[in-house]
Amino acid sequence: MLELKNLTFTVEDEDGSRRDILSDVSLTIEDGRFIVVTGPNGSGKSTLAKLIMGIEKPTSGRIFFDGEDITEMSVTDRARLGISFAFQQPVRFKGITVLDLLRIASGRELSVSEACGYLSAVGLCAKDYIRRETNASLSGGEIKRIEIATVLARSTRLAVFDEPEAGIDLWSFQNLTHEFTKLRENMNGSIMIISHQERILDIADEIILLTDKGIARRGTKDEIMPEILGTSAAVNMCTGNQSFAGVIR
Amino acid sequence: MLDSISKRILEEVADLHTVPEGAYNIRVNGKSDSRNTTANIDITSKTDVSGIDIRIKDGTKKESVHIPVVLSQSGLKEVVYNDFYIGENCDVTIVAGCGIDNCGNQDSQHDGVHRFFIGRNSHIKYVEKHYGQGDGDGKRILNPVTELTLEEGASAELEMVQIKGVDSTDRKTYAKLGAGARLVVRERLMTHGDQYAVSYYEVSLDGEGSSADVVSRSVARDKSFQKFDSKIIGNTVCNGHTECDAIIMDDARILAVPGLEANSLEAALIHEAAIGKIAGEQLMKLMTLGLTEAEAEERIINGFLK
Ligand SMILES: Nc1ncnc2c1ncn2[C@@H]1O[C@H](COP(=O)(O)OP(=O)(O)O)[C@@H](O)[C@H]1O
Ligand SMILES: [Mg+2]
Numbered sequence: 196m197l198e199l200k201n202l203t204f205t206v207e208d209e210d211g212s213r214r215d216i217l218s219d220v221s222l223t224i225e226d227g228r229f230i231v232v233t234g235p236n237g238s239g240k241s242t243l244a245k246l247i248m249g250i251e252k253p254t255s256g257r258i259f260f261d262g263e264d265i266t267e268m269s270v271t272d273r274a275r276l277g278i279s280f281a282f283q284q285p286v287r288f289k290g291i292t293v294l295d296l297l298r299i300a301s302g303r304e305l306s307v308s309e310a311c312g313y314l315s316a317v318g319l320c321a322k323d324y325i326r327r328e329t330n331a332s333l334s335g336g337e338i339k340r341i342e343i344a345t346v347l348a349r350s351t352r353l354a355v356f357d358e359p360e361a362g363i364d365l366w367s368f369q370n371l372t373h374e375f376t377k378l379r380e381n382m383n384g385s386i387m388i389i390s391h392q393e394r395i396l397d398i399a400d401e402i403i404l405l406t407d408k409g410i411a412r413r414g415t416k417d418e419i420m421p422e423i424l425g426t427s428a429a430v431n432m433c434t435g436n437q438s439f440a441g442v443i444r
Numbered sequence: 445m446l447d448s449i450s451k452r453i454l455e456e457v458a459d460l461h462t463v464p465e466g467a468y469n470i471r472v473n474g475k476s477d478s479r480n481t482t483a484n485i486d487i488t489s490k491t492d493v494s495g496i497d498i499r500i501k502d503g504t505k506k507e508s509v510h511i512p513v514v515l516s517q518s519g520l521k522e523v524v525y526n527d528f529y530i531g532e533n534c535d536v537t538i539v540a541g542c543g544i545d546n547c548g549n550q551d552s553q554h555d556g557v558h559r560f561f562i563g564r565n566s567h568i569k570y571v572e573k574h575y576g577q578g579d580g581d582g583k584r585i586l587n588p589v590t591e592l593t594l595e596e597g598a599s600a601e602l603e604m605v606q607i608k609g610v611d612s613t614d615r616k617t618y619a620k621l622g623a624g625a626r627l628v629v630r631e632r633l634m635t636h637g638d639q640y641a642v643s644y645y646e647v648s649l650d651g652e653g654s655s656a657d658v659v660s661r662s663v664a665r666d667k668s669f670q671k672f673d674s675k676i677i678g679n680t681v682c683n684g685h686t687e688c689d690a691i692i693m694d695d696a697r698i699l700a701v702p703g704l705e706a707n708s709l710e711a712a713l714i715h716e717a718a719i720g721k722i723a724g725e726q727l728m729k730l731m732t733l734g735l736t737e738a739e740a741e742e743r744i745i746n747g748f749l750k
Contacts, residue, residue: 289748
């Protein structure tokens with residue numbers, strides 16, 4: 196179980212003024228829950244994910260995982276405790292192959308066929324990729340799928356995915372949503388996905404709408420959808436703001 | 445007979461666990477320890493200076509020559525001249541390499557001068573590994589000179605590796621390429637402590653359609669210093685590319701001096717050089733997979749130098 200208590204994340208802008216990216220955010224994710232966080236660009240969704248993983252430290256507030264206060268815990272220790280994170284913008288490595296990365300992720304000498312299984316799950320034809328370096332030669336969509344595969348390979352109690360849909364075609368998406376469901380079943384773990392994809396909203400137990408004012412609303416898809424259409428997100432959609440074109444149907 | 449230190453060094457520099465197959469010459473502490481020749485590959489000692497001549501007959505394919513050097517006696521300094529005469533239409537692998545174990549307080553130094561005359565349409569793969577060990581105060585010094593002459597249609601692939609333990613290296617590589625000849629160099633270097641490593645290349649593309657690709661990947665740690673100085677000269681219709689990609693750490697210093705000289709309108713030459721520290725996001729990604737920062741750093745470096 197993950198509990199966020201009164202998390203605030205404040206940054207100092209270039210002109211020296213202070214700005215709250217997140218302000219007093221509280222949230223509990225029970226075991227076995229599948230939640231989706233959605234909301235306009237810049238509302239602090241990625242920041243929230245980074246606070247959970249320990250990549251950023253909150254200005255104030257506490258984070259508990261299975262009752263343990265992990266607010267001061269390092270990224271490594273959180274990872275070992277059972278938290279994983281798929282980055283919105285995955286990094287690339289020269290000389291580290293897809294197989295290497297999946298092995299690091301799983302923490303053991305995954306067999307080639309096991310590794311291929313994770314790649315197939317994200318819609319990559321495994322044989323073509325397993326020996327490829329995770330360097331600049333991979334396309335944005337390819338590196339994004341590999342990023343998701345590393346989190347699947349970890350199969351931890353809590354997995355956070357930051358906009359996994361980017362660069363993934365709809366056909367592969369069917370598979371992917373299936374994988375998310377499987378991940379939850381296998382681990383009795385919790386999944387948090389930051390997404391604007393309606394197919395992902397569809398399979399969520401609960402949707403959290405984050406705006407620049409914090410958690411604006413939480414509820415099921417049916418409860419939240421009208422809300423989304425009534426927020427600035429809908430305005431963005433009308434003005435053609437690509438960054439948050441509402442929910443992608 | 446080889447002692448355990450020599451055996452360990454041979455494993456490091458030549459991946460040798462037993463006596464190699466094919467032709468070889470193992471040099472230990474200034475003397476030839478053992479040698480084998482084959483029907484196609486002859487090895488003879490030079491009479492005027494120390495070193496050997498290696499002659500490979502026309503049409504020799506899928507054979508290899510190992511010429512590792514071990515220095516385990518502190519204070520030994522030697523200059524060795526090895527000449528390779530490779531006939532036409534050959535395809536051979538040559539594994540050189542030098543390992544120094546210095547437990548004493550005097551400097552040990554091996555300066556190997558390797559000359560390659562590569563006949564028409566022959567291909568060679570040349571692997572040279574440098575390695576140092578031993579905890580004495582004496583330095584481990586290696587100053588290799590490599591000179592290559594590639595005749596028409598010949599090609600050479602050089603893999604130069606120095607990952608550990610060599611205090612000072614001044615490497616010079618010269619190549620002259622005939623028509624259609626191709627040179628590929630992959631240099632991998634890691635320096636640490638107070639080490640000093642200079643690598644100089646001068647590649648002359650003389651024949652029409654010749655090409656060269658000289659790439660260095662390196663990591664400089666602690667207070668070490670590296671200089672990569674690579675010059676490609678295009679004298680005709682030719683293609684040249686040189687690249688230096690370096691990770692800098694701690695208080696190290698790296699100097700990249702890529703140089704191009706075009707003496708013909710038809711010469712197409714490119715250089716690239718990049719020096720930077722390990723990206724914070726890379727460390728972070730591996731830490732989210734459960735590695736410590738130190739483990740993450742090690743993985744990134746090992747991958748980079750692979
Ligand atoms: N460390 C930081 N320093 C300064 N500004 C930051 C920092 N992290 C995030 N921000 C800013 O916070 C806002 C929210 O960013 P982010 O969490 O990426 O939003 P989202 O993922 O919802 O699009 C953005 O305006 C971003 O520029
Ligand atoms: Mg984001």
